[in-house]
Amino acid sequence: MATHPSSSIQRAREALASRLRELRLDSGLSARELAAACGWHESKCSRIQSGKQALTDSDIAAWSAACGAGEQTVAELITINRQLDSAYVEWQRMQRGGLKRLQEAVLPLWEQTETFRIYEPGVVPGFFQTQGYASALLDRIAEFFSIPGDGEEAAMARLERQRLLYSGVHRFGVVIEEAVLRARIGGPEIMAGQLGHLLDVMALPSVSLSIVPFTADRSIWPVEGFWILDDEQVVIETVSAKITVEQAGELDLYRRTFAELSAMAVTGAEARRLITTAIATL
Incomplete structure (x- = not known):
């Protein structure tokens, strides 16, 4: 049986969150230190790492910069996030026109x-x-x-x-x-x-x-x-x-x-x- 589509998208969000967590761990930063570097509350880092926080391009760029990630990694993560955003489109948003x-x-x-x-x-x-x-x-x-x-x-x-x-x-x-x-x-x-x-x-x-x-x-x-x-x-x-x-x-x-x-x-x-x-x- 096909899995429910929204569940598969959530799993993809969690996979992206896992990538970001790995970046943080590789950099040696704690969640508190990363939050401070990005100017966020620590709870935002927790939500991002659990896949519960909707991400913007600037969020990913800030996280990656704090972790010292290269430009290619940043571009790849932003592309993945944009694909996720376009994969799940609420009808109310689509029907505005x-x-x-x-x-x-x-x-x-x-x-x-x-x-x-x-x-x-x-x-x-x-x-x-x-x-x-x-x-x-x-x-x-x-x-x-x-x-x-x-x-x-x-x-x-x-x-x-x-x-x-x-x-x-x-x-x-x-x-x-x-x-x-x-x-x-x-x-x-x-x-x-x-x-x-x-x-x-x-x-x-x-x-x-x-x-x-x-x-x-x-x-x-x-x-x-x-x-x-x-x-x-x-x-x-x-x-x-x-x-x-x-x-x-x-x-x-x-x-x-x-x-x-x-x-x-x-x-x-x-x-x-x-x-x-x-x-x-x-």
């Missing part, structure tokens, strides 16, 4: 990605959403996070990405849970249209859509939704944040998780049967 801008911001990354492997346990992936479904979902997100209403424009921006399905360049391997078909977002009419659209997109040559049925003998339980992009990074959306994973070990965990989920899923006629049955229940 509105939902439409948030949808547009990811488009360059999607355009650069050739192979998508997507797992979603609860919602239809954005590439497959109808305008009605996307509007209902984004309107609720705007309400939940108290974002000024631009759900309709955000939905149009989300739909604009769907041209990638027809480009001939991008490939989409998608696994969803059967629960996605049953979760009524936007009401029966919108949901019926969305499910009908799934039947259309699964016929595209660029798309491989499979569904884990309720009746599957599970080798792995439902996990958080995640997108593997060209085997280079994994993007996860939690309730509070967007998380990017790039560490080799973490990437391998998500690849293995996707493979196990795919093995439990049905495709082709059986997947279409699950969709049409869900439509009938509406």
Whole structure:
């Protein structure tokens, strides 16, 4: 099972903190002496060494200078810290410019990605959403996070990405849970249209859509939704944040998780049967 992404980032923060502690020990400074050299309270050193203190570039530079570290070491530590900062981005921070801008911001990354492997346990992936479904979902997100209403424009921006399905360049391997078909977002009419659209997109040559049925003998339980992009990074959306994973070990965990989920899923006629049955229940 993939570890929770925020846990993996915390471990990476702790690894950086360990590097800084080693610098201090190698320099022969006590935590109190280092704090005095940096002009900090000693408790800040303790928080930094435990991985509980968010670090700025100046914090790392001051710590490194006090320990006599070279410029190359300082630059490496600052780079690691910046990668950590960009790996965990709170939604409230990302949504300040509105939902439409948030949808547009990811488009360059999607355009650069050739192979998508997507797992979603609860919602239809954005590439497959109808305008009605996307509007209902984004309107609720705007309400939940108290974002000024631009759900309709955000939905149009989300739909604009769907041209990638027809480009001939991008490939989409998608696994969803059967629960996605049953979760009524936007009401029966919108949901019926969305499910009908799934039947259309699964016929595209660029798309491989499979569904884990309720009746599957599970080798792995439902996990958080995640997108593997060209085997280079994994993007996860939690309730509070967007998380990017790039560490080799973490990437391998998500690849293995996707493979196990795919093995439990049905495709082709059986997947279409699950969709049409869900439509009938509406």
